[in-house]
Amino acid sequence: MNPVRGTAVTLTAGDRVTVTGAAGFIGSAITRRLLERGASVVAMAEPAGDRQNLRGLDVEVRPADVRDVLSVRRALAGSRFVFHAAAVYGFWARDPALFYDVNVHGTRNVLAAASAEGVERLVYTSTVGTLGLDGTSQGKLATEDSVADVSHLFGHYKRSKYVAEHEVLRAAAQGAPVTIVLPTFPLGPRDHRPTPTGKVVVDFLNGKIPGYVETAMNVAHVDDLATGHLLALERGRNGTSYIVGGENLSMRELLAAIAAVTGLPPVTVRLPKSLALAAGFVSEMVEGRILGRPPSVPLEAARMSTTTMIFDDSRARNELGYVSRPARDAVEDSVRWFVDHGYVAPARRAMLTRA
DSSP, X not given: OOOOSOSOOOOOTTOXXXXXXXXXXXXXXXXXXXXXXXXXXXXXXXXXXXXXXXXXXXXXXXXXXXXXXXXXXXXXXXXSEEEEOOOOOOSOOSSTHHHHIIIIIHHHHHHHHHHHTTOSEEEEEOOGGGSOOTTGGGTOOBOTTXXXXXXXXXXXXXXXXXXXXXXXHHHHHTTOOEEEEEEOXXXXXXXXXXXXXHHHHHHHHTTOOOOEESOEEEEEEHHHHHHHHHHHHHHOOXXXXXXXXXXXXXXXXXXXXXXXXXXXXXXXXXXXXXXXXXXXXXXXXXXXIISOSOOSSOHHHHHHHTSOBOBOOHHIIIIIOOOOOOHHHHHHHHHHHHHHTTOSOHHHHXXXXXX
């Protein structure tokens, strides 16, 4: 990558843009936004990965593993811009080294390839999970300047993304034209896995949430997060991080919103945080360590479910012109997509009076 002299660039029709992780939830939303702008998109996808989100899109699919620097460089060849959204996102892996191989070393490979190919700007998709949360339980909103206590970065996903983000910042300090986006918790269509936030919606639809833990999160529509990535490309300052989000909602408010758009009865039972943590600990020990299979309740997921993760995204709104739709719209689109794509049991689907 060439050193940055200015901060603003303009995406024009026909620009060749590579998106790593293009088949993923956020990556595919970025890809669609780029196509709407007339870009020529190279969709870099895991060789053996699921590509449902790329079906019907006018993109050049490049199978490439971010751990292979030569295949990454071939995918980036001739690209003016790069969005690096590929990552291992999960709360458990049989071999935790996978998180670091992909999220850290893979990011270093993308940075090196972008530099070698003369890419004008790279936008890196990080996570708000790398930020400090001191005071959030008392209602204080975390910002890009909230420094994390590394001992509180529970799980290999957050730790590996924290390290990877600092590799990106190191490159920026050496003059590389990179900008960092910190998405909050997305909802919307094409969440095939689903993501942890999407799983809350699916579990509610299927009657699998008997109660809630008093916590909170920032909920955003995935298409708004994608727009935020393009704004970061064109208007973001070099080496600067931008939270892109939506509305801060308590878990009770989120579940109430799902109930409101479906007609299903709301969840009213409040559960102690200790119960969620105990379930995560037992599941991780028995299923994960003893039986060697993915735990039903990963400990990291349990910890996240008991942590207040509320954020102030005013930097993106003020500097980038970022805007977001109401969280209820994201919930409604998410519910409709899950219902239409077979994620809801027939008996529960028959109970829906809306959506």
